[in-house]
Amino acid sequence: MNFNLFTQRISKIENLPLPGEEAHFLMAPEGRVAELRNSKFDRNAAKKAGVMALFYPDAHDLTHLLLILRKTYKGVHSNQIAFPGGKFEAIDVDLKATALRETWEEVGVPVSEIEVLKQLSAVYIPPSNFEVYPFLGLYKNPLPFIKQDEEVAALVEVSLVDFMDDRNLFEQNLSTSYAKDILVPAFSLNGYTVWGATAMMLSEVKALLRQVL
Numbered sequence: 001m002n003f004n005l006f007t008q009r010i011s012k013i014e015n016l017p018l019p020g021e022e023a024h025f026l027m028a029p030e031g032r033v034a035e036l037r038n039s040k041f042d043r044n045a046a047k048k049a050g051v052m053a054l055f056y057p058d059a060h061d062l063t064h065l066l067l068i069l070r071k072t073y074k075g076v077h078s079n080q081i082a083f084p085g086g087k088f089e090a091i092d093v094d095l096k097a098t099a100l101r102e103t104w105e106e107v108g109v110p111v112s113e114i115e116v117l118k119q120l121s122a123v124y125i126p127p128s129n130f131e132v133y134p135f136l137g138l139y140k141n142p143l144p145f146i147k148q149d150e151e152v153a154a155l156v157e158v159s160l161v162d163f164m165d166d167r168n169l170f171e172q173n174l175s176t177s178y179a180k181d182i183l184v185p186a187f188s189l190n191g192y193t194v195w196g197a198t199a200m201m202l203s204e205v206k207a208l209l210r211q212v213l
Helices: 001-013 021-027 030-040 096-108 160-165 194-213
Strands: 047-058 063-070 085-087 115-118 124-125 130-139 152-159 169-174 182-189 192-194
Touching: 001 030, 001 047, 001 115, 001 130, 001 194, 021 182, 047 096, 063 096, 063 160, 085 096, 085 130, 096 130, 096 194, 115 152, 124 194, 130 182, 130 194, 152 160, 160 182, 160 194, 182 194, 192 194
Parallel strands: 047 130
Antiparallel strands: 047 063, 047 085, 063 152, 115 130, 124 130, 169 182, 182 192
16 A cells, blocks of 8 residues: 555544454464463563554555564564564653664664554563553654664564455464464464564554554
């Protein structure tokens, strides 16, 4: 979709109710759904993170969504597809500031160039005890991205057409740092399998876009 048309239509989401768990659970493993339904986690004890679902035009003015491939490291989210973003720091006035700062640090998008349209539903991640707050933003006049090599292995620039195509949804058996051979719903995007919390947040983004595009 042409980015100018996309920006006109997506402005309507400001007043839409968030799909929340209804959308999240479509992309959660069965065991995780039960765990989250029964979870009574202490929000005050959970670590906080802010991430950015960033839409922008490519060189042909076609709408894309930016994801990243995280570097391999000793942690539960090693070598996974994610949104730009990271942990809340004392310098951040709120979690939107966290998402903006981390997007600048990880992919080189100036804070002043992102128009944040909406805060989305938070997702709690039991294995890492993080509560992640996603924000939906527009980057209307993009410059080349600058990858933070210490944390980001690759940029994953996904076309809106591919993201919205239900043929790119599937299920796959995966082994993780906390479970072996579990069946997970996932997106297939640019040759990557996108699952877990990122897929859950993407599901809410997609549900909102379906209402306005």
